[in-house]
Amino acid sequence: MKKLKITNEIRLGMVLVGLMAVLSVISPRFLSLSNLSNVIWSICIIGILASGAIYPRITGGIDLSLGSMAALTGIIVDMFMNKMGVNWIPAILLTMVIGGLIGLFNGFIVAKIKVPAFVVTMAAKTYLYGVALVVSEGAMLAIMKPAPFISIGSDKLLGLPIPIYIMLTLVVISQFVLKRTSFGRQDLAVGPNEVAAKLSGVDPDRVRLISYTISGVTSAIGGVVLASLTRQTFAAAASGIELDVMTALVIGGTSAVGGRGSVVGALLGAIMVAFIVNGLNLLNVPAPYHPIVTGTVIILALLLNEGYLVPKKMTGGVKNQKQAAA
Amino acid sequence: MTTQTNTNDDLLVCKQIVKSYNGPLVLDRVDFSVKRGEVHALVGENGAGKSTIIKVITGATNRNSGDMMFDGQVIPLNHSRNNAQDLGIGVIFQELSLIPGMTVAQNIFLTKEPFFPGTRFINHRLMNRNAQELIDRYQFPLKATDVIDKLSIAQRQLVEILKAMSMNAKLMIMDEPTSSLTKTEVAMLFEIIRKLKSDGISVLYISHRMEEIYALADRVTVLRDGKLVAVLEKEQISPAEIIRLMIGHKLEENALSHKLEPKDGEVVLEVKDLTSVGKFEKVSFKLHEGEILGLGGLVGSGRTEVVRAIYGIDPIDEGSITYLGKPYKPSVLRSIKSGIGFIPEERRLQGILATLSITHNIGITNLDRLAPKFVLNLKKEGEFSREGIKLVNVKPPVPEQLVGNLSGGNQQKVVLAKWLIRNLKLVIIDEPTVGIDIGAKDEIYTHIKNLASQGVSILLVSSDLPELTRLSDRIIVLRKGRVFTEFKDCVVTSEKILRAASGILEEA
Numbered sequence: 001m002k003k004l005k006i007t008n009e010i011r012l013g014m015v016l017v018g019l020m021a022v023l024s025v026i027s028p029r030f031l032s033l034s035n036l037s038n039v040i041w042s043i044c045i046i047g048i049l050a051s052g053a054i055y056p057r058i059t060g061g062i063d064l065s066l067g068s069m070a071a072l073t074g075i076i077v078d079m080f081m082n083k084m085g086v087n088w089i090p091a092i093l094l095t096m097v098i099g100g101l102i103g104l105f106n107g108f109i110v111a112k113i114k115v116p117a118f119v120v121t122m123a124a125k126t127y128l129y130g131v132a133l134v135v136s137e138g139a140m141l142a143i144m145k146p147a148p149f150i151s152i153g154s155d156k157l158l159g160l161p162i163p164i165y166i167m168l169t170l171v172v173i174s175q176f177v178l179k180r181t182s183f184g185r186q187d188l189a190v191g192p193n194e195v196a197a198k199l200s201g202v203d204p205d206r207v208r209l210i211s212y213t214i215s216g217v218t219s220a221i222g223g224v225v226l227a228s229l230t231r232q233t234f235a236a237a238a239s240g241i242e243l244d245v246m247t248a249l250v251i252g253g254t255s256a257v258g259g260r261g262s263v264v265g266a267l268l269g270a271i272m273v274a275f276i277v278n279g280l281n282l283l284n285v286p287a288p289y290h291p292i293v294t295g296t297v298i299i300l301a302l303l304l305n306e307g308y309l310v311p312k313k314m315t316g317g318v319k320n321q322k323q324a325a326a
Numbered sequence: 327m328t329t330q331t332n333t334n335d336d337l338l339v340c341k342q343i344v345k346s347y348n349g350p351l352v353l354d355r356v357d358f359s360v361k362r363g364e365v366h367a368l369v370g371e372n373g374a375g376k377s378t379i380i381k382v383i384t385g386a387t388n389r390n391s392g393d394m395m396f397d398g399q400v401i402p403l404n405h406s407r408n409n410a411q412d413l414g415i416g417v418i419f420q421e422l423s424l425i426p427g428m429t430v431a432q433n434i435f436l437t438k439e440p441f442f443p444g445t446r447f448i449n450h451r452l453m454n455r456n457a458q459e460l461i462d463r464y465q466f467p468l469k470a471t472d473v474i475d476k477l478s479i480a481q482r483q484l485v486e487i488l489k490a491m492s493m494n495a496k497l498m499i500m501d502e503p504t505s506s507l508t509k510t511e512v513a514m515l516f517e518i519i520r521k522l523k524s525d526g527i528s529v530l531y532i533s534h535r536m537e538e539i540y541a542l543a544d545r546v547t548v549l550r551d552g553k554l555v556a557v558l559e560k561e562q563i564s565p566a567e568i569i570r571l572m573i574g575h576k577l578e579e580n581a582l583s584h585k586l587e588p589k590d591g592e593v594v595l596e597v598k599d600l601t602s603v604g605k606f607e608k609v610s611f612k613l614h615e616g617e618i619l620g621l622g623g624l625v626g627s628g629r630t631e632v633v634r635a636i637y638g639i640d641p642i643d644e645g646s647i648t649y650l651g652k653p654y655k656p657s658v659l660r661s662i663k664s665g666i667g668f669i670p671e672e673r674r675l676q677g678i679l680a681t682l683s684i685t686h687n688i689g690i691t692n693l694d695r696l697a698p699k700f701v702l703n704l705k706k707e708g709e710f711s712r713e714g715i716k717l718v719n720v721k722p723p724v725p726e727q728l729v730g731n732l733s734g735g736n737q738q739k740v741v742l743a744k745w746l747i748r749n750l751k752l753v754i755i756d757e758p759t760v761g762i763d764i765g766a767k768d769e770i771y772t773h774i775k776n777l778a779s780q781g782v783s784i785l786l787v788s789s790d791l792p793e794l795t796r797l798s799d800r801i802i803v804l805r806k807g808r809v810f811t812e813f814k815d816c817v818v819t820s821e822k823i824l825r826a827a828s829g830i831l832e833e834a
Contacts (some may be wrong), residue, residue, distance in 0.1 A: 180704065182697035189690050192681045199639070199670055199677075200691040200744070201662040259682050 008253035008260075008305065012268040015304075019275055027282040033159070039278050040164055043270040045070070045222050045229075045238070047167040049245045050252075050266040051174035052218025055211035057246075057254055058178075058261045059190040059204075061110055061117030063215040065102075065124035066222070066245055070238040072132040073099050073223030078143050078233050079135065088149040096220045102128070103216020104209060111208035125242070132235035140234040143227060153229030163225050167267075170218065175263040187211060192259035247273060247294075251301040273297065336395075337362045337497055337528050338383065343392035345378055352378045353389070354552045360497060363526045365519060367539040370549035371572055371820075372789055376532055379549070380499055383530075384417050385410040397496060416490025417499040424474050424482055424489075431457035431470040434489045460488050464521060467514075480511035487518065498522060499530045504538060505626055516542060534624050536565035536828040548572055565828050573791075573821040584795040588814045591615030593648075594752055594783040597636065600645035605631040606807040608645070613752070618774065618784040620798030622791075622823045628807040629787045630671055633754045636785070637661050637668045650751065663694065667745035671756035671787070673734065677741040680730030684720065685711035687729050688744040695748075714743030718773060735766025742773060753777060756787040771797060791820035803827050 023030045030036075049066050056063045073095050080091035102124070109120045143150065155162050178184040189197040190204045198204055227233050251272060252265030273294055280290050338360040345353040353375050360366045370376050381387040383394075385405040394401035396413050410417075424433050431454045432439075439448045440456065457470035466484045474482060483503060490498055500519075504512045519529050519542060533539055539546060546558040548571040555571050595613040600606065606628035613619050621629045634640045636647060638656030647654045649664065661668070670676035679687050689696055689707045696707050711725040718739040720732070729740055738758065745753060755774065759767045774797055778784055788794040794801060801813040803826040811826045 180702045181700050182693040182702060183700070185686065185690060185693060185697075185702065188682065188686065189679055192679050193675075195676045196670075196679055197690065198658065199637075199668055201659050201693070202690065203659070255681075257681065259679060259686075 007262075009262055009265050009268065011304070012252065012265055012272070016268055016272055016275070019272065019279075023275060023279040023282070026279065030279065030282060035278070037160055037164070039274045040271065041161050043248075043267075043274045044161075044163040044167045045226050045241065046244050046248055046270045047267050048163075048170055048218055048222040048225060049241065050248050050270065051167075051170040051263050052215040053242075053245050054174065054178065054249060054254055054261050054263055054266060055187055055214050056107075056110075056117060056208070057249055058187050058259065059208055059211055060194075060257065061208065061211070062121060062246070063103075063106065063212060063219075064118065064121040064242045065106060065128055066215065066219045067238040067241040068125045068128035068132065068235075069099060069102055069216060069219035070223035070226055070241065071233070071235055072102075072128050072135070073220040074227035074233040074237055075132055075136045075141070075235070077224050077227060078141060081146060081149060082143065088146050092149075092224050095224055096217050099216040099218075099220025099223070100213050101216070103213040103219070106216070107209040107212030110212065111205040129235055129239075136233065136235055138235070140232055143231050143233065149228055150231060151228075153225065153227075153231070163229060166221070166225060170221065171263050171267050174218075178261065178263060183207070183210065188259045188261075190259075191255075192257060244270070244273075247298055250298060251305075253305045255305070269301065272301075335361045337397055339393075339395045340379075340383070341393045343379070343382060343394070344390045345375075345382060345387070346390060352552050353382070355392070356549070356552070356554045358547055358554065360528050360530055361545070362496075362528055363523055364544040365523055365529045365531055365542050367531045367533065367543035367546045368549070369533070369539065369546060369568055369572060370555075371791065371824075373551075374549040374572070375552040376549060377501070378552075380417070380501060380530075380532065383410070384415055384499065411493055414494055414496035415499065416487075416493065416495030416497065417501070418483060418486045418490070418503055419501055424485055426473075426475045428474060429454075429470065430461070430468055430472050430474070430477075430485050430488075433474060433485055434460065434492050436489075438492075456492075457488070460492060464488075464491075464518060466518075478511070479506050480508070480514065483507075483515065484518070487522075495527065497528045497530060499532075501532045502534070502625075503531075504533065504535065512538075536568060539563070539568065540565060550574060566825065566830060569821055569824045569828060569830075573819070573824060584798075584819075585817050586798065586800055586814055588800050589614045589617040591617065591781075594650060595636070595785075596648040597632075598646045598648070600632065600635065600647065601643050602631060602635055602640065603643050605640075606635075606804070609804070609807075609809055610645075611802055611809065611812075613783045613785060615783055616778050616781045618778050618786055618797055618799045620794045620801040621785065621787045621804060622794055622801055623804035623810070623827050625789060627804040627827065629804050630756055631807075632804070633668075633756060633785055633787055637666060637754055662691065665749060665751035667748065667750050667753040669741055669745065669753065669755045669758060671760070673738055673741060673760070678729045678737050681728060683726050684715060684729055684732075684740055685725040687740050688714045688747065691744045692748065710747055714740070714747050717746055718743045719769060733763075733766075735762035735769075738762055738770065739766065742770065746773065746777070750777070750782050752783045752785070754785045754787075757789065758786070759790065759793060767793075791823050794823060795820060805829055 049070065053063050053066055076098060077091050077095040080086040080094060081088055106120055106124055109115050110117045152162055157165060178187065186202045186207050189202055190207050194204045226238060248266045248270035249261070251269030252262055254261030254266060276293060276297060277290055280293060336359045340356065340358040343353050343356045343358065344351060356375070356379065358379060368376050382389045385407045388403060388405055396415065399413065434457050435453050440452045441447060442449050454470040461468050461470060466488070468481060468484060474485065487498065503515060507515065522529055531542060540563060543563060544560050546563055546568060548555040548568060550572060558567070591614045593612050594615050598610050600609040609632050611619065621632070623629045631640065635642050636656060638658045638661050647656060674680070679690065685707060688711050692710055696703050708725065715723045715725065720736050720739050720743065729737055732740065758770055758774065774784060786794065786797055795818050801818060801823065803810045803823060805827060811831065813822065
């Protein structure tokens with residue numbers, strides 16, 4: 001039989017199971033279905049955004065405009081449905097197209113004008129927030145209709161909220177595209193060595209354009225789900241979520257220079273952070289202490305991913321990626 | 327052969343220097359000296375030991391044995407860069423080491439900034455004034471407050487020179503300083519070298535360009551295979567003589583000579599008047615089926631630029647390419663699809679994806695076959711990887727191994743493998759064996775020969791002359807962006823190639 005390869009995902013899964021065991025001993029409430037489903041539900045938007053944000057990240061870039069884009073698209077979908085009277089399905093599709101176009105614009109500046117992604121998307125974060133303020137006239141708007149739209153965020157299927165299904169579907173699609181398609185391979189090759197990738201027939205500019213576009217589309221999906229879930233839209237609705245997404249990616253083992261990454265890993269990473277916060281809540285640890293714990297966990301996860309805290313035999317004798325790159 | 331009658335004249339004296347990096351001797355009992363106020367050229371083929379002796383002198387590496395004296399002081403065995411600086415040895419490297427965002431003055435006085443008395447606050451005005459004085463002394467076209475970013479390569483070299491002068495350098499080492507300069511900039515640099523010389527500063531000059539050595543050098547030291555071959559005095563210097571000494575004597579010449587036998591198969595590639603302004607001009611040649619066409623010439627002669635243009639990396643300004651009988655407009659993707667492979671000169675920078683596995687490295691050039699409809703065939707990818715590994719004998723033969731963890735030779739084999747598993751008609755190979763061990767070198771030669779015998783045409787660029795003469799069926803030599811001469815159906819030697827590359831035409 002083939003020896004089971006210890007992948008990053010399996011390692012994270014093991015840590016997660018260990019964490020669950022500890023938490024369930026500490027608090028019997030932890031393992032209840034309602035608690036678990038609540039925790040997963042709380043990271044749905046992060047999972048949806050991460051499934052797209054991983055693509056620019058792997059090429060060595062970053063998309064920091066996710067949060068502003070999600071808030072803006074939430075406002076836009078509400079506008080389509082409740083001000084312009086568009087049916088909810090075309091409204092959502094149109095919103096996804098708009099998200100994609102915004103992403104494409106980010107990608108264009110990064111790929112063609114060669115401005116660092118950090119700067120481009122940081123600026124986009126700011127001006128998109130401004131656009132959202134203008135469009136919403138600075139107000140927080142409640143969404144009460146149409147009913148099918150509201151039910152996306154509130155209905156359950158087989159006992160689990162629908163957003164969880166949406167997130168899982170996107171994660172699975174994204175993981176498939178990343179690991180099993182030619183585009184995924186090209187995306188992985190651009191990060192570590194753009195020149196070598198180019199000489200091998202990859203078009204790095206095209207890969208970047210598509211990456212940022214995907215990130216725009218998933219941000220719009222996240223924005224739509226968030227609006228439906230909270231039944232309200234406002235310009236700061238998702239502010240700061242980009243950092244949670246990046247945290248999930250880091251813990252999940254996504255490395256720009258290493259040309260490696262996993263959406264499943266990112267999801268496990270997001271769940272891990274959520275479990276830790278949940279555990280701290282169950283233990284009645286005051287909220288101000290939570291960021292100290294999560295910050296520490298990020299560092300530990302990073303060390304783990306770089307192979308520092310793992311015995312050599314578990315990595316198959318392969319040195320860590322930093323050494324391979326050196 | 328060295329003359330050591332007048333030791334007082336000597337600034338640097340090296341006696342019986344031995345250096346080895348855990349294996350063969352890179353420097354074998356080399357005697358070497360530089361006189362005060364002379365321009366001394368150091369020449370030799372790739373691998374002759376030039377850069378090693380520079381490293382020994384500047385303290386970048388340590389010699390195993392031998393005595394060194396600089397300006398009357400003994401240089402200890404545990405010599406260091408700092409020590410070299412303190413003694414007055416300055417180096418200008420090919421890759422400049424200035425900080426781009428800082429001014430000329432800030433770079434010159436980096437870590438030696440003048441402070442206001444009694445404080446640790448930098449006196450910028452004084453620093454700028456000192457820098458400007460230094461600039462004015464040599465009348466360099468610079469201002470102390472210029473930011474490095476905004477300067478040309480030639481100006482940056484001047485800043486490097488000033489940086490060394492600010493440390494009272496007595497010896498200035500220049501390693502291929504003209505490789506990226508324009509004609510006027512070269513003239514300016516020569517003027518400056520002469521000025522340094524008249525100030526009593528010695529210059530150790532390393533170059534492949536014979537005309538520069540002829541124009542500048544007072545004496546020339548020739549190295550070959552880590553050994554001192556000769557020291558030529560001013561009146562003995564001639565390009566032909568230097569080349570003869572670099573390559574070796576007549577006996578060796580026969581052993582290394584190679585009979586070229588052209589192949590007359592169908593023409594696979596025809597290049598006509600290919601021009602890229604500033605890089606190469608009116609380059610024309612034909613490449614036949616199963617033929618290995620060698621492109622010789624000095625670094626910067628346009629060889630690499632020509633093959634990059636044919637593969638579709640850089641644009642072409644004028645001229646035409648015919649490939650398989652049809653006009654061909656190059657682009658990387660089109661080249662790959664139509665059976666052209668490309669093995670680039672810089673393995674680490676252009677060839678490998680260091681942090682990805684062997685499988686992914688091989689897969690990336692074969693995505694057209696692995697994923698004709700977007701979805702990857704992972705089983706096939708695994709087969710390709712194992713096929714490639716077996717074909718070129720990669721060690722260790724582990725498909726999941728990260729390529730960055732392989733040895734140089736095995737990395738190059740992976741780069742070869744990702745093309746070999748394709749159905750190729752033409753392969754462009756630029757410097758196939760730089761920095762890899764002899765064993766892997768021979769294996770790579772065998773693969774190149776095998777490819778040709780299977781009917782694949784090969785365009786080979788190499789600075790390694792024995793490699794070029796040994797592999798090629800026909801050789802064209804480029805010089806200053808133009809085809810200078812062609813060798814076919816004759817006996818060729820490294821010396822003939824180097825003479826052509828240096829602009830010396832053979833008498834028939």
